Amino acid sequence: MSRRLNLEEIGRRAGVSRSTVSRVVNGEPNVSPQTKKRVESVVAETGFRPHAGARSLASNSTGVLGLVIPSAVATLFDDPYFGRLILGITGATNEIQMTLNLFLFGDQADDRSIIPRVVAPGLLDGVIVTATTMGNPLIEYLRGADMPFVVIGRPDESASVFSVDVDNRGGARTAALHLSGLGRKRPALIAAPSNTTAGIDRRSGFVEGVAAAGLSLDGRIREGDWTENSGRKAAEELLADRPDAVFAASDRMAVGAVRAITEAGLSCPDDVAVVSFDGLLHPDLASPRLTSIAQPVREVGERAVRLLKSVIDGTATIPESVVYPTELVVRESCGSELVEVS
Amino acid sequence: MSRRLNLEEIGRRAGVSRSTVSRVVNGEPNVSPQTKKRVESVVAETGFRPHAGARSLASNSTGVLGLVIPSAVATLFDDPYFGRLILGITGATNEIQMTLNLFLFGDQADDRSIIPRVVAPGLLDGVIVTATTMGNPLIEYLRGADMPFVVIGRPDESASVFSVDVDNRGGARTAALHLSGLGRKRPALIAAPSNTTAGIDRRSGFVEGVAAAGLSLDGRIREGDWTENSGRKAAEELLADRPDAVFAASDRMAVGAVRAITEAGLSCPDDVAVVSFDGLLHPDLASPRLTSIAQPVREVGERAVRLLKSVIDGTATIPESVVYPTELVVRESCGSELVEVS
DNA sequence: ATACTCTCTGGGAGCGCTCCTAGGAAAAGA
DNA sequence: TCTTTTCCTAGGAGCGCTCCCAGAGAGTAT
The missing domain is CATH 3.40.50.2300 (Response regulator)
Structure with missing residues (x-):
């Protein structure tokens, strides 16, 4: 009965051919203004939309x-x-x-x-x-x-x-230099998974920055899995070695780290400064508000x-x-x- | 030259017809085991995938x-x-x-x-x-x-x-009854946008619950836009009327409200209890951890x-x-x- | 033997579009 | 006036698939 609208049908109603309707619909040149107008009005009143599958088949592109x-x-x-x-x-x-x-x-x-x-x-x-x-x-x-x-x-x-x-590497390096610049001497790292390139780069950047600042990590490295809980676990372990600064390779791990620091009865930032990577969390979500290496x-x-x-x-x-x-x-x-x- | 693989070509290589290949690819019945096997191996070794557009055109369904x-x-x-x-x-x-x-x-x-x-x-x-x-x-x-x-x-x-x-309405109602059950007498509401049905339902549910508990809001209602900042603004205004309980219609607005309460020198939950809606935030993200009406x-x-x-x-x-x-x-x-x- | 069923296979038709070519009409040049 | 160029339009062919029907062959009942 009411079969689907197609180019042919629109053309019939506008008194033109399939091809002309196609040209109008695709905004191609070489269509006279009055023809174009006529076709467009038929398209508008019928609500015609070309069939995406047919288009994909014929033109080999899908949008x-x-x-x-x-x-x-x-x-x-x-x-x-x-x-x-x-x-x-x-x-x-x-x-x-x-x-x-x-x-x-x-x-x-x-x-x-x-x-x-x-x-x-x-x-x-x-x-x-x-x-x-x-x-x-x-x-x-x-x-x-x-x-x-x-x-x-x-x-x-x-x-x-x-x-x-x-620039994961450069960002992490900056974090190290910033912490060092604030007088922190015992940095620690909560790294991101080392099977990701971001994890690898953030780790090596931080390590590099720590070295450039004349400091050392002395094994104060733990690897998390991006999540709050993993950051918390990592921080709990790291605190045994009394770091005065922690760089967490993601916002969420930083939140976990802050939680661990607070629950250990320490103060962030007074006892342990924290810098995170990402800068995506709404500032009010964490207290203290997180200093971050923000990525666009x-x-x-x-x-x-x-x-x-x-x-x-x-x-x-x-x-x-x-x-x-x-x-x-x-x-x-x-x-x-x-x-x-x- | 190397034209695209299609059913016809696969069929040619397997010594069967287009139709048979189609049946095999779509897991349809009425194909003998050995034919099926032969076609499947050709499909596997050629890495053939049917053309989605053509399929859509012919079958009028796209997946x-x-x-x-x-x-x-x-x-x-x-x-x-x-x-x-x-x-x-x-x-x-x-x-x-x-x-x-x-x-x-x-x-x-x-x-x-x-x-x-x-x-x-x-x-x-x-x-x-x-x-x-x-x-x-x-x-x-x-x-x-x-x-x-x-x-x-x-x-x-x-x-x-x-x-x-x-059940936005029922959830919000529960929040009101819970707060009342904890002895709170001056509830306040940070509502969600009233041009959304969720906003409307959470508001009416809370109002209903407050009434059912024999309490009154006395105009302690502000409308936020789901965000932390709007929750904070709303809470700042509401605090002038000394509420002892706030229900925020989203986690994020609740986080803002807690921030406002804390910055006003008050304690959450001692001075003002807070309940949020959503229950999606990682608990560690807020302090104190938010009591929420969680939705699945x-x-x-x-x-x-x-x-x-x-x-x-x-x-x-x-x-x-x-x-x-x-x-x-x-x-x-x-x-x-x-x-x-x- | 014939008739009937059931399983399996092949190929025609058609989905609605784009691309291309051919040709008509109009405008410009000789 | 006739030719040439330019602009516009129509319709054939084909994209790769599904759907449907016809028919071959094998098996079973009459």
Whole structure:
């Protein structure tokens, strides 16, 4: 009966052909103003929308980007990091009139069933891969399926992929120098998982900064898993060695560390100063407010989309790595004298 | 040259027809074991994946669900609520072998450009609409495009849509009764935006509970916008009227309220008890730890997907509203005597 | 022997679009 | 006036899949 609207039908009603309607719908040139107007009014009154699948089949492009967040981190989705990242990515995606497909891997088992769908032809024009752990197989799959992709973070293999990252190493180094500059002598580190490049870089940056300041960690290193609880556990252990400063490689681990310090009857920042990485938590959420190495997550997401778009368009062909700087945001937890702003 | 693999080509290599390959790929019956095996091995060694667009065109189904988060809330994406919700939704989506398309509206301007893409044929099989404000036009569009959809939250119009919600009203009522049961006599309310059904329901539930306890709010009501800052502002104003209990309609507003209470030189919970709604914040993030009306966000997301799936399949035809109960989680901020668990 | 059923396989038709080519009409030049 | 160029439009072909029907072959009942 009322069969679906299609180009042919719209053309019939406007007294033109399929092709002309297609040109109007896609904003192509070489259509006379009056024809265009007539077609547009028919489109408007019928509410016609071209069929995405047919378009994908005929043009071999879908207008859809994929965002892949692998299994290791799905449980960490509470982290404000991902919300902010998605906000940046969707914002940029909307801007270029595309839509976003979200692939969140729940566990390893999902991987096998999801990867094929990610690389399936006719579904995605390109993929953003985030939070890669070392040796993530997905990248090889994408390469094999010659699907355009961009990695957020520093990929483990020796480059030759497009990537967007923040200066984890430099940021962590800054944290060390800042703490040292405040007169702290016994720094400690709550590191992020060492199977992630961010974890590795933040660790090596901090270690490097500590050395540059003429100090030493003396084994005051524990590894957490990004979460509050792991930060708390790590801090409890570290406190036995009486550190006067702690750098936690994420906001959430820092919150746990502060909690451990307080519960041990010590004061933060008086007895132990704390600096975190991320700078994403609302300041009021922690007390004392956290001094952080802030990373521009939203910008990273936006940039990844734009970069991916140019890979898809063929504008970008030589793999490049974009690295965003971090910024030290001084609040209360490091014990720095704050300049009052009236 | 190397043209794309398709059913025909796989069939050629396995010595069968297009149709047979299709049946094998889709796990349909009536294929002999040896034929099936032969086709499967060709599929495996070629890495063949059917073209999603072609499939969509021919079968009129895409295997993709949409999740729509309208403009009003995009800026609130920091809220752990959405992360948790997405986790539930993607989990359930993976389980039924579908993928998720995320539509995050940045601002009102986006709406016009995104809505058409949401209802475009051949892209989505169904849509989950979340965080609806009153009078959201999207629902009408979806109905007009006869696109299956499920609303998360209580839709404003008089039902006749499928929806999944939590018992906002009952939860808020419980909060009032709990505070009253602890001997508090001067309750105050930091309400959520009254253009959302959740805001309305939590407000009316709390008001109702206060009345049921024989108490009165006496105008101690302020409306926030879900954020820490708005909760803080609201609490600052409310403190002038010396409340001894505050119910904040979200975790984040509660955090702001506690901050305001503390900065006013008062003690939480001794001077002012606080109960929040959501129960999503990691307990260590707030001090004192927040007593909350916890809502099962993840379950809501999962249920919405399953419900949507049955609408798509035609299993569910009569609109139904699923309502999940909330749970009072007692921690420190309400001043309740905690039973020690050894 | 015939008829009937059931399982398995092949191929036509068609989904709605884009791309391309051809041709008509109008504008510009000879 | 006729030709050439430019602009606009129409329709064929084809993208890769699903759906459906027809038919071959094997097995069972009459």
